[in-house]
Amino acid sequence: EAGVTQSPTHLIKTRGQQVTLRCSPISGHTSVYWYQQALGLGLQFLLWYDEGEERNRGNFPPRFSGRQFPNYSSELNVNALELEDSALYLCASSLGHQPQHFGDGTRLSIL
Amino acid sequence: AQTVTQSQPEMSVQEAETVTLSCTYDTSESDYYLFWYKQPPSRQMILVIRQEAYKQQNATENRFSVNFQKAAKSFSLKISDSQLGDAAMYFCAYRSAEGGSEKLVFGKGTKLTVNP
Numbered sequence: 472e473a474g475v476t477q478s479p480t481h482l483i484k485t486r487g488q489q490v491t492l493r494c495s496p497i498s499g500h501t502s503v504y505w506y507q508q509a510l511g512l513g514l515q516f517l518l519w520y521d522e523g524e525e526r527n528r529g530n531f532p533p534r535f536s537g538r539q540f541p542n543y544s545s546e547l548n549v550n551a552l553e554l555e556d557s558a559l560y561l562c563a564s565s566l567g568h569q570p571q572h573f574g575d576g577t578r579l580s581i582l
Numbered sequence: 583a584q585t586v587t588q589s590q591p592e593m594s595v596q597e598a599e600t601v602t603l604s605c606t607y608d609t610s611e612s613d614y615y616l617f618w619y620k621q622p623p624s625r626q627m628i629l630v631i632r633q634e635a636y637k638q639q640n641a642t643e644n645r646f647s648v649n650f651q652k653a654a655k656s657f658s659l660k661i662s663d664s665q666l667g668d669a670a671m672y673f674c675a676y677r678s679a680e681g682g683s684e685k686l687v688f689g690k691g692t693k694l695t696v697n698p
Contacts, residue, residue, distance in 0.1 A: 504684070504685065506686075506688075513673075513688055513689070513690045516685040516686065519684055526684070563627070563686075565684070568615075568684075570615075570617060570629050571629075571686060573619075573626060573627035573628075575624070575625060575626045576625050576626070
């Protein structure tokens with residue numbers, strides 16, 4: 472069974488640009504979660520999607536947004552990129568209250 | 583808001599020895615889940631073990647076991663017979679059992695080095 476897949480693996484952008492990160496959950500999982508792992512800040516919760524709806528949002532500005540598609544895959548969009556957005560972005564999926572399983576992440580570097 | 587604290591930024595252990603990683607948390611909830619995740623340099627977060635707060639029995643998964651002290655809000659991870667492949671960052675995480683709050687709250691992590 473395929474795990475959570477994320478694309479791209481690495482991304483380099485400049486300040487002010489926009490970026491879209493993608494996540495495909497484990498087959499059968501309906502919930503997708505996004506986390507930011509920035510150096511020195513640990514893992515911070517960004518967004519939770521379930522059945523196509525945004526269910527919860529972490530303490531991030533509105534320029535972080537996303538969506539979940541009917542096939543349960545998800546996108547994370549970040550507008551007006553800032554230097555401090557440089558981080559590893561991790562996607563996780565789960566079914567109901569079962570544990571979350573993570574992908575390999577997308578490493579975003581802002582120059 | 584819930585918080586998770588890992589007081590050991592780094593730990594080291596000799597191969598085949600036992601090591602214990604500490605984790606404390608703060609919550610006003612009575613029902614919740616606790617997890618230990620492992621993140622090797624390959625960066626994928628791997629679930630090591632989980633504990634439901636309503637269960638008094640400590641969880642065990644092969645060489646990994648936890649010491650869950652609910653009253654003390656403590657959740658330590660013991661790794662027995664340490665192997666070189668156990669070297670990684672270990673994160674303790676909390677998740678509410680209340681509906682509408684499925685997010686994981688993570689500690690800052692403990693970097694475990696295994697010496698041959």
